[in-house]
Amino acid sequence: MLAKRYPYYLANQPVAANADLDVLDKYSGKRATRVAMADAATVRKAIVAAHKARGPMAAFPPDARRDVLEHCVRRFSERFEELALALCIEAGKPIKDARGEVTRLIDTFRIAAGEATRIDGELIELQVSERTRGYRGMVKRVPIGACAFITPFNFPLNLVAHKVAPAIAAGCPFVLKPAAKTPVGALIIAEVLAETDLPKGAFSVFPCSNEDANALVEDERIALLSFTGGLVGWDLKARAGRKKVTLELGGNAACIVDADPGASLDHVVERLVFGAYYQSGQSCISVQRIVAHEAVYEKLRRKLKAAVGRLRMGDPRDERTFIGPMIDEDAAKRVERWIDDARKAGAKRLAGGARDGNRLPAALLENVPRDADLYRKEAFGPVALLEPVADFDAAIARVNDSDFGLQAGVFTARLDHAMRAWDRLEVGGVVVGDVPSFRVDNMPYGGIKQSGLGREGVRSAIEDMTEPRLLVVRAG
Template identity: 80%
Template sequence: MKTYPYYIANRPLQPNADLEVRDKYSGEVAARVAYGDAAAIDSTIAATHAAREAMAAFPPDARRDVLEHCVRRFGERSDELALALCIEAGKPIRDARGEVTRLIDTFRIAAGEATRIDGEVLELGISPRTRGYRGMTKRVPIGACSFITPFNFPLNLVAHKVAPAIAAGCPFVLKPAAKTPLGALIIGEVLAETDLPPGAFSILPCSNEDAAALTEDPRIALLSFTGGLVGWELKARAGHKKVTLELGGNAACIVDADPGKPLGEVIERLVFGAYYQSGQSCISVQRILVHRSQLQAVSEAMADAVRALKTGDPRDETTFIGPVIDEAAAQRIDGWIDAAIAGGAKVLVRGQRSGNMLPAALLQDVPHDADLYRKEAFGPVACIEAFDDFDAALDRVNDSDFGLQAGVFTGDLAHAMRAWDRLEVGGVIVGDVPSFRVDNMPYGGVKSSGLGREGVRWAIADMTEERLLVIRDR
């Protein structure tokens, strides 16, 4: 069994090995990790705050070199990273390898952006009063950042905070999810190999209670949180600091009368979007709205495909659905399915839960007031229903507290443009499921889904501030 230190001001420290990290499939303790307390967090924030000037002065080409070193080392350690992810998150090994690829992509994108953080020359001569004045702007690092990440993407969601921070010149402290800290700590091992200024990074697993200072301490200039709706409570306690939030959703996908793609391809993408990574994705397909003319064909073909998904050991190359994060999550999802059925939903596919192993489920005509329809399921279950009018389908997608991304399969350009105009979401994906994401695109939501955008360039914008220079030359 391996033990992992945490990192304060770039240095590995092993004051204890109090945090047990369990194999999510076997339930056995797989590793032990140093666990921070309130005193460790306070010293971490002090070191991060003190590193602001050194990190801001760290040249852009040197930041790029650090990020390129990470790209190279993550590639060399890709098998180790994938296995750690498979163990600590229960992520099927094929999905784990895919996440390692995205980790590398995100750092590579950030390396390119590190030397492209530009300003603007302003024309100030708008009246006789302003003749002889010149203006220009540049972007400067915002300062010390705190990052809080969830369990479901322990590598890439960390990467989407850490890599832009390095590119922008911001020191940071990261609190990874206590259930899945190993990937973040391996990233720490690689960062410790670089010549980042002292205090540039800290990675500190700790309890939510002890982590309150990461939200409330005024020495922190920006809080970036990915997780559940508790993010809104954190924002209320954050004081004057900038806050960005990515808080999930119950993503919908529309299949139009003319889906614009062969039906077999549509089914393949719907099954992937709803069940990959056991449904534990903020943009997992949860609600499927199918034009009535296509409903029978889609529901029957999708049910056949879902029944064929293999549930089991995530290390097995043929496993598609591994365990959800813990038994409490599995019980909650199973209970929501039971309640939806009691409310009149029709079961197309359902298996028997065993501990935190929950086979894929597909239900039809789930009541719109059911938790399974209105809340974020975050598990391997989807709801399918019919619609007759495209505009009514758009209204139904919008009838949600969330608005992260939505998918639209349509061969009608007018319908595609109307969806882009009317859907109350951060992103509309036409011709594919809402689960599609590229790491250089803006990503984030509206309503209860969050505030701000990730994607490397957009995160860098949040982690920098515009500073104006005006020169009077006459």
């Protein structure tokens, strides 16, 4: 069970504000809890506090930052089932997947704890001519300053972790706005941070309206804005002024299955089903397009159709459930509409069924027109498209026929094809031997085109949250 009410956190302190936000159980539709909601004045106070905390956070020793992160690892481990249940309720994520996300939350903070004492600089040889003899150069990385973080609903623990943990490791104070539909996990993280000796003003965490959050985007005291969400991120970047901006804006990820996939088709199907339908497809790197060589297409088609039809949809608290609810009924209606539009344009549905509120059965389609919304845009739901190609180069071209470029998967036994995919696929990451939905929390993660700019992953995020500072010394 969730607590009856959660406070928000302003400058490290819990605040039980009068304005409440209802958080729904995404399966039952009933109110699960209430959280305190911040207003525009609170947002401004948080920015002021973070700006004042720049010096104390920069002076907070690296080993002390590590100790804070290790404290979080211990406390998240102790509260593991509480975090998993909160995620299951507020996001509708099947409980097995919820436990997996809590594990990744812990992993991300553990990785950041290790990196906190490894933010190294470099020596630069300046004696490149007679004029510069006797000069020495050194560079260290220093915290960029106050950061603003905005996170989405689909990974309300781990996507928060990928911003918060690197900020602490780097020595940056921050203000976090979690998604209004799923704020509980972020507030539990803040509760744990409040147990530490982070400097006053080091963190503020609260849900608020998009309008009240404008200062997080526009205030010049914020040095970096990190946003994960939809294409509205480009508008935020345009309004952000001189601050540094990193964006992760989703995709419509494709996976190639070569004539010789390098693994049994049963294994390929197992991974494709996971990648496409895990947490009802509500992942930026969910498998949306499956591009299969015509030599294996028919056999793959039969196996996929059967596997998708066996997926169990139901209560996310049930250990047997694979497909839980989508985040709300509007999201389910949108995916349903895109499927219907594609079928009217000639697509064939191989698996799927009728929507029930915000629950949509796993769908598999083929012959989807390449100008359909279901093909061109991010579905962000439990649906995948299957299409044949004549050769590997055609598969690469088909993957690249997208406005997005986050990650792509490639099943192939041929090393030259794997290297060709790495060279030519227009994405931020290529996963060979698995689906694009694979991610480890220490790897660089991000995309190109409409998928965003910059990279997440703990070390990559620390690099974004720090800047080089040069020292030149004339020695004689």
